[in-house]
Every structure is written in structure tokens, then in C-alpha cells.
Amino acid sequence: MLLTGKEYLESIRDGRALYVGSERIEDQTVHPAFAGCAGTYAALYDMKADPSNSDVMTFEEDGEHFATYYLRPRSQGDLIRRNCAHRMIADFCFGLMGRTPDAVAGNISGLAMKPEVFDSEPGGFRENLLQIYEHMRRDDIFATYAVVPPPGARNKEYYQSAGVAQPACRVTGEDDKGVILNGMKFLATGAAYAHEVLVGNIMPLEPDQKKESITCVIPLNLEGLTLWSRPPLNRMDTNPFDNPLTTKFDESDCMLTFNDVHVPWEKIIVHDNALLSRNIYTQTPSHVMANHQCNVRFHSKMRFLVGLASLITKVTGARDIPAVRETLAKLAAMEAGYGAMIDGQLYRYHEIDNGYVLFNRRALYAALHWAMENHSHIIDTVRELLGGGPFQFPASIDVMKDPYLKEMFENYWSTGDYGAKERMKFFKLAWDLVGSDHASRATSYEKFYVGPAHAVRNYNFVNAPWEELHGIAEGLMDTYDIPSDEMLLNDGGT
Numbered sequence: 001m002l003l004t005g006k007e008y009l010e011s012i013r014d015g016r017a018l019y020v021g022s023e024r025i026e027d028q029t030v031h032p033a034f035a036g037c038a039g040t041y042a043a044l045y046d047m048k049a050d051p052s053n054s055d056v057m058t059f060e061e062d063g064e065h066f067a068t069y070y071l072r073p074r075s076q077g078d079l080i081r082r083n084c085a086h087r088m089i090a091d092f093c094f095g096l097m098g099r100t101p102d103a104v105a106g107n108i109s110g111l112a113m114k115p116e117v118f119d120s121e122p123g124g125f126r127e128n129l130l131q132i133y134e135h136m137r138r139d140d141i142f143a144t145y146a147v148v149p150p151p152g153a154r155n156k157e158y159y160q161s162a163g164v165a166q167p168a169c170r171v172t173g174e175d176d177k178g179v180i181l182n183g184m185k186f187l188a189t190g191a192a193y194a195h196e197v198l199v200g201n202i203m204p205l206e207p208d209q210k211k212e213s214i215t216c217v218i219p220l221n222l223e224g225l226t227l228w229s230r231p232p233l234n235r236m237d238t239n240p241f242d243n244p245l246t247t248k249f250d251e252s253d254c255m256l257t258f259n260d261v262h263v264p265w266e267k268i269i270v271h272d273n274a275l276l277s278r279n280i281y282t283q284t285p286s287h288v289m290a291n292h293q294c295n296v297r298f299h300s301k302m303r304f305l306v307g308l309a310s311l312i313t314k315v316t317g318a319r320d321i322p323a324v325r326e327t328l329a330k331l332a333a334m335e336a337g338y339g340a341m342i343d344g345q346l347y348r349y350h351e352i353d354n355g356y357v358l359f360n361r362r363a364l365y366a367a368l369h370w371a372m373e374n375h376s377h378i379i380d381t382v383r384e385l386l387g388g389g390p391f392q393f394p395a396s397i398d399v400m401k402d403p404y405l406k407e408m409f410e411n412y413w414s415t416g417d418y419g420a421k422e423r424m425k426f427f428k429l430a431w432d433l434v435g436s437d438h439a440s441r442a443t444s445y446e447k448f449y450v451g452p453a454h455a456v457r458n459y460n461f462v463n464a465p466w467e468e469l470h471g472i473a474e475g476l477m478d479t480y481d482i483p484s485d486e487m488l489l490n491d492g493g494t
Contacts, residue, residue: 005042016221033232069102070137086296095301099190101142110286123273145198146185181258191254205274213277215270224261246438341367375446390431
């Protein structure tokens with residue numbers, strides 16, 4: 001079943017407890033702070049359901065059609081097909097939404113490609129995982145994840161000495177129907193709009209933290225589960241001309257609190273095994289499958305950034321200045337190089353267990369690291385090209401509603417090639433991309449969505465072929481040794 005946008009919007013009107021401060025959001029599909037992005041997600045569902053996009057956005061298996069991002073790849077062609085679906089979604093959102101429906105679908109599909117990992121140790125629920133995968137693809141589910149404990153939970157000694165319950169989400173009770181969860185999980189991007197959430201652990205747990213190892217996929221409207229949204233960026237007075245990105249792409253971030261939340265056994269995939277709760281992502285294709293989507297999404301954003309940067313220099317009349325052309329050339333080279341990293345993941349793919357194939361791990365983790373290291377520099381470069389332009393326009397386009405102000409605006413802000421409204425449109429868009437609250441949130445997201453910098457670098461360390469690289473230097477050193485006396489004489493020595 002492939003949902004339409006209308007069906008998707010109806011499906012998330014499910015009574016979930018979503019709060020902004022003390023305000024409970026009764027219907028996120030019509031609330032001014034959330035309706036714009038809800039409309040974007042609905043448009044994505046419509047795009048996927050459009051028969052003209054079926055070759056890219058869907059695949060057929062056993063007579064049923066599913067979203068391509070649930071395809072478990074068995075050939076390079078399947079990898080390319082997934083890549084194209086990710087790109088169509090990312091391009092639709094200009095690379096600005098990290099938690100589109102294809103993101104966590106990659107995690108779940110990757111887990112389902114190697115379900116035997118759940119049999120490797122006690123506490124894994126293989127059959128539950130496979131049933132969850134089938135449910136998600138058959139019912140066209142949009143899932144997000146919450147896989148990090150609250151920062152305070154890392155100081156266990158404090159809570160033990162104070163005699164209070166520590167805040168990390170954990171199992172506090174069991175019965176024949178399931179488990180009881182209490183505590184908190186961070187940070188569920190897109191939870192205001194998703195159907196379900198993968199609750200788990202991407203950070204290592206100590207052996208005595210087995211009650212925190214709970215890993216499950218649950219609906220976001222379970223009784224006792226509360227979504228605490230950060231301040232929405234799409235405020236009541238925001239209009240799409242002055243903030244064209246904020247009004248459509250503020251995907252929201254929520255903290256989740258669990259107050260005696262009952263989770264049925266069939267929704268649980270790991271329980272009481274601290275090591276397994278994290279290893280399921282790295283010992284299966286899950287982490288790679290999900291992060292290929294991240295790479296594709298970032299490349300779409302790069303293309304958007306570079307194109308807009310060039311347009312802005314045309315508007316300002318600076319594009320043909322040699323120093324500006326050089327800056328644009330650097331940005332273009334960076335975009336092309338990043339795209340090649342993604343192409344390398346397809347060209348140098350891996351054949352793995354169970355007849356499946358996987359994107360190249362090294363190229364993928366190198367691309368994650370590159371994006372983390374370079375995004376802020378790219379944003380700063382575009383801001384330099386903008387100069388003071390964003391601050392040289394009226395506060396809002398509503399000046400056009402006043403005939404007196406409109407006439408002055410059009411007279412004084414127009415140039416030979418561009419009218420006042422057109423110039424303002426360029427600069428408002430650019431500022432929403434690099435300088436607004438929406439842009440600031442995106443800068444933090446690009447730095448930390450995979451984890452802290454040392455974790456991203458560690459992925460590159462553990463996947464490097466060190467023996468092969470060592471062998472290059474060692475092979476050269478094997479070709480020479482201490483010269484003999486005869487060799488020294490022949491070389492003119494004494």
C-alpha cells in the first residue's frame with residue numbers, strides 16, 4: 001500500500017502528546033508552526049504515489065508495490081535504484097530535511113538484511129524485527145529514531161549518590177504482554193510528523209546498563225509517551241517570501257519522555273543485552289544503508305548552495321570579478337568531488353552475506369567526515385559572497401501592500417537588470433539558507449547528526465585497510481637493505 005499525501009496527513013492525526021512549551025498541539029497538520037512542513041511531507045508521499053514516478057520510487061515484490069527505500073539490494077542495479085530514490089526525495093527538499101521517510105527506512109531495511117545478528121546473543125528478537133520490517137514497508141510507514149540518552153544520564157554516580165532515578169529510558173517492569181518504559185530519549189528529528197519511532201542506542205552501554213538496552217519500534221501515540229518539541233522556527237508571523245525555507249522545511253526535533261509506557265513484546269527487537277543493542281547497527285548493513293541517504297541528501301544541499309551562490313553574484317554584479325569566479329570555482333570543485341564520493345559507493349560496492357550487496361563503507365564514511373568538516377566553511381563562503389546584502393532590504397515584503405511604500409521600494413531598490421522584488425527574493429532565500437534561525441539549526445545538525453566528530457573519525461579508522469596500507473611502505477622497504485662493502489665500492493665508496 002502506498003499512501004497519498006492526504007492519507008498520510010490523516011494517519012498522523014493520531015492523538016499523540018506533542019507539546020511546544022506548555023501548549024499541547026492537538027493537530028500538527030493544521031497548527032501554524034507545523035502545517036508547512038506537514039504539507040512538505042504530504043507532497044513527498046504524493047510524489048511517491050504518482051504513477052509517473054513509480055520506476056524510481058517503488059519496487060514490486062510478490063505482486064505488491066513498496067517504497068524503493070525498503071528495497072534490500074541484491075545487485076549494483078538495486079543500489080543505483082535506491083540511490084535514485086534518495087536523490088529524488090532529497091532534490092525535492094533541496095537537501096534541507098535530514099529525516100525524510102527514506103532515512104530510518106534504511107536502518108530497518110539494513111537490519112532485515114542480516115537478521116541472524118539477532119540470534120547471535122540472548123536478548124535479540126529476530127522474528128519481531130522481520131515482522132516490523134514487513135509492517136513498515138507494507139503500511140508505508142514513516143519512522144524516525146531516538147537513539148541517544150539525555151546528557152545527564154551519563155553521570156550514573158550522581159543519580160546513585162542522590163538516590164534518585166536516572167533519566168535514561170529503561171525497562172522498569174515486565175509482564176506477559178510486554179515491558180514498561182520510563183525515562184527519556186533524544187533526539188527524535190521529525191517525530192512531530194512520523195508514524196513511529198525506533199528507540200535504541202547508538203552509543204555504547206556498560207554491561208550493568210542492560211535495562212537501558214531496550215530497542216523497539218513503536219507508534220508515537222502510545223499512552224504515556226510525550227513529545228517535547230524545541231521552539232518551532234516557523235512562527236505565526238512567518239511568511240514564505242521572507243522565509244521560504246523555514247516555512248516548508250522546519251522538520252522539528254523532539255525529546256521523548258516515557259511515563260509507564262507499555263511496549264508489546266512484538267515491538268521489541270533487543271532486550272537486556274547492552275552490547276547487542278548497539279552492535280545491531282554496525283554488524284548489519286543498517287548504519288551504511290541509512291547514511292548513504294545522508295550522503296545523497298547532503299549532495300543535493302551542496303548543489304543548491306553552489307547554484308544559489310552563483311546566482312547571488314549575478315544579482316550583485318560581482319560574478320565576473322576574478323576573485324569571485326575563483327571562489328565559485330572552488331565551490332563547484334567541492335560539489336563535484338563530493339558527488340564522486342557517492343558515485344564511488346556505487347562503483348566499489350560490497351558483496352555481503354545472504355546474497356545482498358552494500359554501498360562501499362570507506363567511501364561512505366569518508367563522505368560523512370567530509371560533510372561534517374566542510375559544511376560550516378561552505379556556509380561562511382556563501383555568506384562572504386552575500387556581503388551585507390541581506391540587511392539592505394525592508395524587514396518584510398509586506399511593504400508591497402502599501403501603495404506609497406511599494407512605489408518607493410520599486411524605485412529605489414531596483415537595478416538595471418533586476419527589479420526590487422526579484423532582488424529581495426534572492427537575498428531572503430539566501431539568508432534563510434545561511435543566516436536565519438533555520439540556517440543556524442541546520443549548521444548544528446550537519447555537525448552532529450551522525451555523532452560527535454571523534455565518532456565519525458573512528459568509523460573511518462576502523463574501516464581503513466591498515467594492513468594493505470602498511471604493506472605499501474613495507475613492500476618498498478623489502479626491496480633494499482644495508483649495502484654490502486662490495487656494493488659501496490662499486491658505487492664509488494671507500
